[in-house]
Amino acid sequence: MATAEVIAVGTELLLGEVANTNAAEISKLLADLGISVYFHSTVGDNAARLSDVLGQALARSDIVITTGGLGPTGDDITKEVVAEVIGGKLIFSPELWARMLDYFHKIHRKPTENNKKQAMVIEGSVPITNEFGTAPGVFIERNGKVIICLPGPPHEAIPMFKKLLPRLERFSSGQLFRRMLKLFGIGEAAVEQAIIDLTTRSNPSVATYVSPGEVHIRIAAFGEPRLAESEVANIEKEIRSRLGKWIFGTDEDTLEKVVGELLLRNGLSLATAESCTGGLVANRITDVPGSSGYFKGGIVAYQEAIKQSVLGVPEEIIREYGVVSQEVASFLADGVRRLCRADVGLAITGYAGPSGGAPGKPVGTVCLGLSGPGGRQSKEVWISGNRLTVKARAAQEALGSLWSYLKALDAASSGVL
Amino acid sequence: MATAEVIAVGTELLLGEVANTNAAEISKLLADLGISVYFHSTVGDNAARLSDVLGQALARSDIVITTGGLGPTGDDITKEVVAEVIGGKLIFSPELWARMLDYFHKIHRKPTENNKKQAMVIEGSVPITNEFGTAPGVFIERNGKVIICLPGPPHEAIPMFKKLLPRLERFSSGQLFRRMLKLFGIGEAAVEQAIIDLTTRSNPSVATYVSPGEVHIRIAAFGEPRLAESEVANIEKEIRSRLGKWIFGTDEDTLEKVVGELLLRNGLSLATAESCTGGLVANRITDVPGSSGYFKGGIVAYQEAIKQSVLGVPEEIIREYGVVSQEVASFLADGVRRLCRADVGLAITGYAGPSGGAPGKPVGTVCLGLSGPGGRQSKEVWISGNRLTVKARAAQEALGSLWSYLKALDAASSGVL
Numbered sequence: 001m002a003t004a005e006v007i008a009v010g011t012e013l014l015l016g017e018v019a020n021t022n023a024a025e026i027s028k029l030l031a032d033l034g035i036s037v038y039f040h041s042t043v044g045d046n047a048a049r050l051s052d053v054l055g056q057a058l059a060r061s062d063i064v065i066t067t068g069g070l071g072p073t074g075d076d077i078t079k080e081v082v083a084e085v086i087g088g089k090l091i092f093s094p095e096l097w098a099r100m101l102d103y104f105h106k107i108h109r110k111p112t113e114n115n116k117k118q119a120m121v122i123e124g125s126v127p128i129t130n131e132f133g134t135a136p137g138v139f140i141e142r143n144g145k146v147i148i149c150l151p152g153p154p155h156e157a158i159p160m161f162k163k164l165l166p167r168l169e170r171f172s173s174g175q176l177f178r179r180m181l182k183l184f185g186i187g188e189a190a191v192e193q194a195i196i197d198l199t200t201r202s203n204p205s206v207a208t209y210v211s212p213g214e215v216h217i218r219i220a221a222f223g224e225p226r227l228a229e230s231e232v233a234n235i236e237k238e239i240r241s242r243l244g245k246w247i248f249g250t251d252e253d254t255l256e257k258v259v260g261e262l263l264l265r266n267g268l269s270l271a272t273a274e275s276c277t278g279g280l281v282a283n284r285i286t287d288v289p290g291s292s293g294y295f296k297g298g299i300v301a302y303q304e305a306i307k308q309s310v311l312g313v314p315e316e317i318i319r320e321y322g323v324v325s326q327e328v329a330s331f332l333a334d335g336v337r338r339l340c341r342a343d344v345g346l347a348i349t350g351y352a353g354p355s356g357g358a359p360g361k362p363v364g365t366v367c368l369g370l371s372g373p374g375g376r377q378s379k380e381v382w383i384s385g386n387r388l389t390v391k392a393r394a395a396q397e398a399l400g401s402l403w404s405y406l407k408a409l410d411a412a413s414s415g416v417l
Numbered sequence: 418m419a420t421a422e423v424i425a426v427g428t429e430l431l432l433g434e435v436a437n438t439n440a441a442e443i444s445k446l447l448a449d450l451g452i453s454v455y456f457h458s459t460v461g462d463n464a465a466r467l468s469d470v471l472g473q474a475l476a477r478s479d480i481v482i483t484t485g486g487l488g489p490t491g492d493d494i495t496k497e498v499v500a501e502v503i504g505g506k507l508i509f510s511p512e513l514w515a516r517m518l519d520y521f522h523k524i525h526r527k528p529t530e531n532n533k534k535q536a537m538v539i540e541g542s543v544p545i546t547n548e549f550g551t552a553p554g555v556f557i558e559r560n561g562k563v564i565i566c567l568p569g570p571p572h573e574a575i576p577m578f579k580k581l582l583p584r585l586e587r588f589s590s591g592q593l594f595r596r597m598l599k600l601f602g603i604g605e606a607a608v609e610q611a612i613i614d615l616t617t618r619s620n621p622s623v624a625t626y627v628s629p630g631e632v633h634i635r636i637a638a639f640g641e642p643r644l645a646e647s648e649v650a651n652i653e654k655e656i657r658s659r660l661g662k663w664i665f666g667t668d669e670d671t672l673e674k675v676v677g678e679l680l681l682r683n684g685l686s687l688a689t690a691e692s693c694t695g696g697l698v699a700n701r702i703t704d705v706p707g708s709s710g711y712f713k714g715g716i717v718a719y720q721e722a723i724k725q726s727v728l729g730v731p732e733e734i735i736r737e738y739g740v741v742s743q744e745v746a747s748f749l750a751d752g753v754r755r756l757c758r759a760d761v762g763l764a765i766t767g768y769a770g771p772s773g774g775a776p777g778k779p780v781g782t783v784c785l786g787l788s789g790p791g792g793r794q795s796k797e798v799w800i801s802g803n804r805l806t807v808k809a810r811a812a813q814e815a816l817g818s819l820w821s822y823l824k825a826l827d828a829a830s831s832g833v834l
Contacts, residue, residue, distance in 0.1 A: 014454045016445030019438045028433030037431045040459035278703025279696030282717040286695025289771050289804055297723040300699040300715035306757055354706050387706055
């Protein structure tokens with residue numbers, strides 16, 4: 001199996017001013033191609049140390065990919081050091097320079113004398129066009145090995161690397177298929193228990209991950225493409241037969257996206273009333289393109305007076321049950337549904353902290369209410385963590401409860417139970 | 418100057434399933450202590466390769482820090498490989514085991530036989546307590562060099578490393594002082610031009626960074642603590658004399674935090690009316706602890722009907738000027754201020770895309786309105802980017818405009834101009 005390694009170049013990485021996300025992105029793309037990555041390294045803008053690291057990498061790996069150090073300043077030395085390590089000559093490329101002038105024209109800026117450095121190419125290399133910046137990349141083959149130099153900014157490096165993937169296919173020993181199943185309403189331990197017999201093999205592999213308020217199951221198979229794909233599909237089917245009722249989506253799905261699809265499919269509109277989440281639920285719902293097709297609007301009823309005056313929660317209900325209670329959550333859900341003339345109302349009231357809370361209702365207590373064609377529902381949950389964690393998890397619980405509510409309506413309307 | 422390097426251990430990092438943020442965090446803490454980090458590396462759960470990387474690191478650096486590979490499973494080999502490389506013996510620690518049993522008790526779980534592996538210590542090492550997980554860390558000194566092993570999860574590794582910093586002080590050659598100034602309402606080019614004479618030195622150093630909708634100026638000085646601190650203070654004073662009117666905060670400040678301080682100091686309350694930002698502005702405002710002291714609430718008026726029925730924007734104004742217009746933004750700001758009985762109303766209406774827009778008002782057009790004791794203000798901006806970028810930048814512009822508005826009120830009330 002072919003091996004690759006990724007070298008990040010830049011003193012700012014060693015000072016901790018920016019995290020190295022390129023190595024992860026590049027490695028994921030290589031893994032999908034069936035190319036093993038055995039090492040990542042980071043080195044500063046220092047010719048001697050970079051030369052050492054490059055020499056070591058070329059001795060032990062088939063493919064060496066660098067990121068960073070292709071800019072116009074004196075600190076940017078990657079191309080120069082690579083040329084020296086492989087014994088290549090740097091020559092000025094008028095074509096590359098013309099392309100860079102075009103780019104500068106497009107962004108209404110003028111090149112400096114320094115930029116000419118970026119038009120130098122290593123003899124025998126293929127320059128890689130950069131659509132989002134001035135630094136072209138480098139692709140060179142030497143003695144059966146491949147060296148790729150990419151710029152540092154991820155939004156430049158990753159699109160350039162993706163364009164090069166076909167050139168790496170000859171190193172591929174198969175293909176990796178991944179499928180992520182996303183679950184809400186069940187804990188990781190229970191998920192693990194349900195599929196423990198599937199998690200012992202390494203290819204295809206099944207693993208569970210926890211994301212705040214969700215459990216993800218990752219299925220991966222590596223090998224001959226058609227076989228790997230069908231192995232993944234068979235395992236997905238098996239997992240669905242055991243845990244299907246908790247699976248809300250796959251891969252890039254989010255609760256807000258899936259909720260939007262259920263609302264659209266059932267011709268329902270939504271309105272939200274939020275207290276402790278402060279607009280986060282409405283914000284997540286409106287992150288989805290096309291949400292204006294089903295989301296009417298929301299009220300952030302942060303102070304008690306708004307809950308009464310705008311959403312019509314009776315003062316005596318607040319006095320009797322407390323502002324953080326399932327009763328108030330239900331009234332809020334009814335109120336916002338009426339005010340916004342929506343089919344479904346979703347309400348959240350809670351104590352996000354750090355101060356606040358009430359007797360028997362510590363900081364982290366959150367009550368959710370739902371009102372709509374499926375009737376009224378409410379529940380109380382307790383979330384541990386700081387203010388931002390409570391907000392985030394409360395929003396997640398609210399969207400998860402809405403998903404369960406809509407799924408039941410959807411099943412009823414389509415005759416499936 | 419003492420040198421350090423950071424080695425991350427874990428196949429999941431090489432598969433690109435998670436980015437290595439520990440190396441950046443640890444390096445930043447080391448830089449503050451005046452310890453140079455020359456290399457980061459990542460290696461999989463493979464004893465031979467980890468042994469090579471560790472040997473190389475110990476040969477060239479004074480301090481070697483590993484992250485990952487301290488868990489209870491057979492894949493977790495860091496402690497075992499370190500013991501082998503330095504020729505140390507692994508022995509079972511009853512004290513450590515007792516401490517782990519305590520932790521398990523606290524999280525209501527039972528340890529497995531595997532967990533006993535985590536109670537093994539390298540002879541002569543100091544175990545580092547882990548308050549957020551089961552894996553203890555390792556601190557060893559050998560031949561004047563230090564080896565530190567930390568667990569992989571950042572919320573475990575970073576607090577543990579911070580506790581060890583005093584033990585590394587003898588390697589320190591001085592101290593790094595950093596100060597970040599944060600600006601709103603001015604572009605990076607203009608900032609650079611204003612302070613170009615200050616950016617040419619390397620110690621103290623001055624550099625500019627762009628964060629969406631903000632410009633940051635980083636001042637850093639390294640050396641004898643009192644001298645370094647006063648150098649940073651002098652440069653800050655000089656920059657404030659040139660760019661003070663755009664500086665809204667320093668270091669960990671955010672616009673929402675600074676806006677909250679201005680509201681509190683002037684005894685003013687706030688309400689928001691949001692269309693395209695979908696609750697993001699209210700969400701940011703309520704991220705600040707204590708925001709219930711000045712934030713009354715908000716309306717997410719996503720569909721046109723809500724703008725009319727709840728916030729009282731006259732239908733003919735929407736018809737005449739369009740829903741995304743400075744006129745509608747002003748009516749929304751007035752309406753929400755009245756509805757929530759707040760002193761200041763802030764409104765945002767715009768086209769977040771990907772579809773939508775109107776003649777002369779493409780996707781990305783955003784109108785802001787403000788209403789309060791400083792009178793009415795409105796403006797139109799255009800933001801390029803996808804839906805999430807438009808939402809984020811529109812929220813940033815809204816909070817920035819609110820900051821300018823409140824700053825003027827604050828200056829007027831305190832007699833400063």
